[in-house]
Amino acid sequence: MDGYEPEFVTHNLPLLVLAGLGPEKPTEATNSTSGWETGVQITSQIPPVETRDADVLLKHFEANDGRELAWNGREENVKNKFWVKSVGRGYTIPPRHAQVASKPEGSPASRSVLHSPLSPLTPGSRVFPDGLIDPRWIQKHQQIVPSAYISFYTLSSDPSLSTLHDNQLKTDINHIKNVLAQSGYRTRFIAVLLSELKDQPDVEERLAIIRKATGLDPKTSLFFLPPQSSAVELQAFAEVTLSTIYPLCIEYYRDLSKHSRRKRNRGVVPPPTAPTGTSQTLSSQGWNVRYDFKLGIFAEFRQEADAAVRSYENGYETLLGTDVLESIASWSPRWNEARLLADVLTIRVIRCLLWTGNTTAAVRRWQLHYDRIRDLVDRRGKGSSTYGWHAWVSRFSEIMAQLIQRADLADFSPSNSLIYAPADKTVSVGERLQPWEYLHHPGYWYRAAVGHACIRRDVALAMPEDDRNPPGQSPASQIASRAFTYDTYLCPEPHEENPLPRYGKGVDHSAIIIDLLEKAIVEFDARSQTHLVQELSLQIANESIRSKDWPSVLRVLRPLWQKMTYRQEGYWNIVEEISWSLRNAAAHTGDGGSIIAVDWELMNQSFKLQPKWHYDIARSLEGLDTVKAKPAVVLRDQDVHSFLSGTYIFEKAEGKVGELCTSQLSFTSTALPTAAAITFTEIIIDFEGNSIKPVVLKHKLDNQDDSAPVQLSKISLTDGFIPSTTSTDDSTEEGRPAHFGDDNLTLRPGQTRVFEFGSLLREAGEARAATATFRIASDSFDLDYILKFSGTSTPEFWWNNTTKGRRVVRTNASTFNVLPKPPKMQLRFVSLKEQYYTNESITLQVEILNGEEEDSIADIDLRITGENAPVATLRHTAGTDVDIEASTHLALGKIASAASTTVDILLSAVDYPAVHDVAIKASYSLVSDPETPISCVVSMQLPTISPFEANYDFSPRVHPDPWPSFFNHQESTDASGGIQPDTSAKGLAQKWCLTSRYGSFAAQDLYIEDVDVEVIGQNGGIKCYTVKTASIPEGGLKMMPKTIEEAQFSVFTQKNSLDDRGTATLDVSLAIKWRRDANGAAVNTTVLPVPRLLVSSSEPRVLATISYSTAIPSLIHFDVMIENPSYHFLTFGLNMEPSEDFAFSGVKQSTLQLVPLSRRVVRFQLLPSVSGDWLGPVRCIIRDRYFQKVLKIAPTEGMKIEKDGMLIWVPPLGEDLDT
């Protein structure tokens, strides 16, 4: 809002003067310089209050200063908005009425009417005699004449001085009150008493006295700050004071409004102080404008925007009406003053409309003022085609932007960030609305200002030279005609706007425009309107180009050129505009890199052909002296819209290590047809993954015709190294290995070049053509254009020859899957057995046959998996006859081509049947190519089974030893004759028979060396030993597959104690020693578990035995032994049933009584009727008389039990003698 007096345009706030608070200030500069020296002086003898509390209090009062707040009606932190002015003790208030200047001689003695010194009626006033209003009038009310004058005093706490001080206070207050009253202003006087530190008992009394003596209202005019107030209390005190006096201050301005309204309603022009002597006086309409303007100002002081708008609008209408502005001569300075007042009124109206949120009305008001002033200027002024007019429109647009910014509308807050505010409530539904009438954010208004600023410049530049001479250099007639031609309202005269070059520079239009553009950019950027930011940046650059400020152009355009979104979006005309501008600037500043980059991009045929341009990248820097250093440019395809596009295709999707893979690099130029052919120095193709070495194609000049639209070249590659670019350590770095080829690398516009070559695949994995770097190294510059091959979904094209090709229908033809080389080394398990068994050590043999055509160096690894995997050892008998053993990894060394070697795998015996996986991996490399690892694997399943299974029978036998007796003493005699019983055991000895039938589950014949029973454990306090009853023949017992053998063992048990009646158990196992074949193979032992054997000794039992008579053939002695191991006297009934099958002698029926710990045998002689067969059933029933329980008879050798009774084996006749 430059150009308007700040008083005219700033928002008005009630003025509050704080006197005597804080350190003494020098008299304010404005007071002395603005012509108010004379006036009512307020003075005071009391020094200012300068305590710490006073400083804090001053800060709290100043916090309510509303000058910097947004111009809107929202109440945020500050409720009572004041213009707070802190002064010392002295203050000057301007006089209400002008002094009567030296009275002209001989004037009538009548009392002259005095007016304000600012009134058009007062001679000497700026607006005398017919001006409308002086901005100093607003200044007077806003900055000098306060609505409230607050004087701060200390209330002394010294009892001896208090009376004196209080009297001084009273005098001072009364004095100031009187001065204020005399001044004619109704400024409120308010006294604030700050108590000193100590509490004073009589303070209330003293306050009352002061109040009485000064007549101050204790509620609104006299405030007292109690001593020792805290920070919060101080703040609250300031708040309370301000909110108490705020209504009074508003009332003050309402009184002023009333005064103005009264004068307006009077409807007469006040009489002048002295006869003006001219007819040029302000008309009554002019006076009304004055009054309406004042009413509006006072309403703004009261923060009543609606009332202010009404008054301003009245004033505006009157001002632009026929009687005021229309009647002022347009050459008069008053005309411009009136026009300025119209602007000021509009600014204030718009501010008040924005204050109340009437955004659409604000735009309409702006538009209305624009239209009316334009109409006025066209009719009465110098027309709307002068630079002055456009300067004004630009200024007024900028002011609108500033007003919107100052209003800080909620719609434009960062959280909302709307582009434009919605229509306000003044717009009725369905009303036709200009789009511009939605209030757009300030960026748009700045932009509009830019537009008019540009037109202003154009008009100014178009002025004829005659008008641009300084006034002293021109004929007077021209000066006069100029005054009628050029509108200089708020802008310089023509000779200053655009002087002839010899008379200086004039107005820097570019600076104005760039300033506006930068302000607009800030606004657009805050709302992330990047496109508009780019557009305005381009405009800034164009302005800088106009003023030939090349470094600035480059500073703006270089980042813009790099980051602009237009390139991705394909707005080629915009890209082109920016590019040419950048090139122009770069050429002037010597930025060779930018020149090359822009030239490269502009060759694309998307851009418009500039017929005069050479389009030859090689000539880019031709004739440019500004480029000092040789530029090295690196461009990436995503950075520029390049004419060069390319693809990289592998012919096949996959291949194996060591093979050649064929691939094609094809690139096409879409350069403008007139562009020069480009010759690349080299093209480097880089691959991802280690499978393929980079390929470098170098340019080679040949004289072949290379103008075909598609040119296919097959290149043979040679190995080499790309020299390392880091030259710091060139001694060790020999560079990257690469393939090299050469061809003519010239590319003409519209041409497609295809290069086909085969590269050797080195490592397995995925290979991807990553980038191709097209390098141009010339004397004047180096350019690397890096083309990234991106996977595309469209099918690529494989060229078979220059005219034909085929679509490659793989999705990603620039990737290649490299498979590992197929191994030719063979691994084989040799001489495997049909079946492997538990408990035997297993040896597996692996033969390794080198099927490669070269010697190989091989290692083997062994891996065995499965539950309880056996411990493995690898053994290799090398050529030197030295066994090398290792657990899992074994280096075999060199194996000649077509030779083989054998490795033994020794596995420890496994205990349980299982299946294990045995895997052997041979890793090797050829002697000629040690870098490429090759591997092959062979694996097998190794099942191991148990060779035997067995079942068991455990039955009682009659122990030959006599039992100990309670009833007859016996000396220890060697009764058993056989094995000496363990004398440590005192219990009853028992004999048992363990019969084991074991079957072979093996697949071949096995030889049983031995079968034995091992007692693993015995529980229940018994002694035990076993005796083998049958022996295995020498040299082993040959056991065919699926046959069953039987082995019997006698088991002798004896309780340790006779009194121990508990049940005992035996844990035994069957150990079978066997070997695979007859001739001395290793003997293995298979241990088979035997179910737990139960040895009971406390219950009575009956055992039956038979013996064959030696005297009478076929006579069988059948003995029934009843054992009573208990400590009871037991009675048994015995009943032997007769049978048809045999005759018997013995007791048929009897009762047997057994004393404790005794046994008795009852013998029968049987004469069977059969021979060589089972006899029976023999029904012999033993019954416990007491429990009435039949005892089961346990059979022993030669007997078995059936359901009905015992069966007894009767040997065939003639054989019984043998047994």
Add this chain to the structure above:
Amino acid sequence: MTTAIPSIACLGVIGKNNNPLHIHTFPSAPSNTPILTALQFSLLLSSTLDIFAARSKAPSNTPNLSGDFGLLHAIDERLAAYGFETNTGIKFVAVVDMRGRIVSEEVAAKGMGLGLREGEMKVIFKSMQMAYIRLLQNPFFDPDEYSPPTGLGGKRITERKFIEDIRRIGETWRPGVAAVAS
């Protein structure tokens, strides 16, 4: 007496990649030439893209199902851009010159006021969408060529019939018409 009423200054079809598919400019009164240069129209159309993006992102209680963005912004007191986005991301932008056509007072009095009502641009977008759908029905028209999935640029529409349609839409529209010849 004559008065100026709104007319179409430019119709733009913008692709999914924010790339210009077609820009058609129309002459404005009184000089009967386009009010801006082609470059300025390109800049003006591209400046609407940020507003499209911001409006699509902005959380709104009523999701914009119709695709009509209404007024995007007014670039000055004469030119205003209105927008529409199809559900496939094609954007239509109509730049209105508020004083682009000169008619006699009587014609203007017949409901063709100076301003624009909310929704008076809908007919244009509906017709443009119809024209675009007709274009899509052409089996030789591959939308991917015009807005490639790579997200970069794309070709311009050169279909004669489509361009003719757009021209007719722009020429026949005037404020308050219920339908535009298409």
